[in-house]
Amino acid sequence: MRTIAKLAVGAVLVAGAVAVAGWVLSAPQRLDETTLAAMGPGDAVRGERIFWAGGCTSCHAKPGSEGDARLQLVGGLELKTPFGTFVAPNISQDPTDGIGGWTSADLANAMLKGVSPDGSHFYPAFPYASYARMKPSDVGDLYAYLKTLPAVPGKAADHKLGFPFNIRRGLGLWKLLYLSDRPVVAFSEGTPDNVLAGRYLVEGPGHCGECHTPRDFIGGPKTGEWLAGAVAAEGKGKVPNITGGEGGIGGWSEGEIAYFLETGFTPDFDSVGGSMTEVQKNMAKLTPEDRSAIAAYLKSVPPHPNGF
Known part of the structure; x- marks a missing residue:
């Protein structure tokens, strides 16, 4: 009985230590x-x-x-x-x-x-x-x-x-x-400035990866499949692959990507739809230089097959 009691006490202490560690590690961190x-x-x-x-x-x-x-x-x-x-x-x-x-x-x-x-x-x-x-x-x-x-x-x-x-x-x-x-995508020294500017816009304020990157079972982005497309967060529909991989936009030129962000028209004369409609309206408010930078970055990210 003493052994069982000791094991029980030990288990309680371990559980308590884990709980305290979890509480400390999960504390909000300010700037x-x-x-x-x-x-x-x-x-x-x-x-x-x-x-x-x-x-x-x-x-x-x-x-x-x-x-x-x-x-x-x-x-x-x-x-x-x-x-x-x-x-x-x-x-x-x-x-x-x-x-x-x-x-x-x-x-x-x-x-x-x-x-x-x-x-x-x-x-x-x-x-x-x-x-x-x-x-x-x-x-x-x-x-x-x-x-x-x-x-x-x-x-x-x-x-x-x-x-x-x-x-x-x-x-x-x-x-x-x-x-x-x-940054999610690491580029070598000497990468053109417009690609780096596009990386900042896409990976930071533009938060494109939030929808276009598949997620794991606890909602974290699978950065190894960055921008490869994903099942929509709502569980219905698919968000397209915007890398150069199979199923993606590898056939689009930088100019065509920039034009799509400005006008909403694809190279095959289709028009933007779904939730991307609102995103494209926002992108149209940016400068031509910003849209060109985003296009240059998307043409430079590693290609992935569809992530959905």
């Missing part, structure tokens, strides 16, 4: 003061470019909005996934229902660390796993631009998640596996 200082004062003109590159309206404008209504970031879009239904929040300048009361540091911690002002983890349906690769100065510029947009009252509905996905603390362990500020 340090050096990173926050690198944000600078922010410039709204530059911030508008980041706003469109980041696709903020695609999720946070009221579904179906057109024209200036796309700048009313009241939220409400529902993303139904195997983990539950995520609802895009109001990120307008309303101080109660939106983020009008946020500081620039609050926005930076949200985008680069996935941490809310109250210190809890955001769900990665908010694509901070990509935004983590952004320059702090770009987040500062985005903050300045968001301050120019209207305050729209109306609190979005809560997420609809079951156990264990409603336990936010566990996201700290998910972040240990998938949250990094390092």
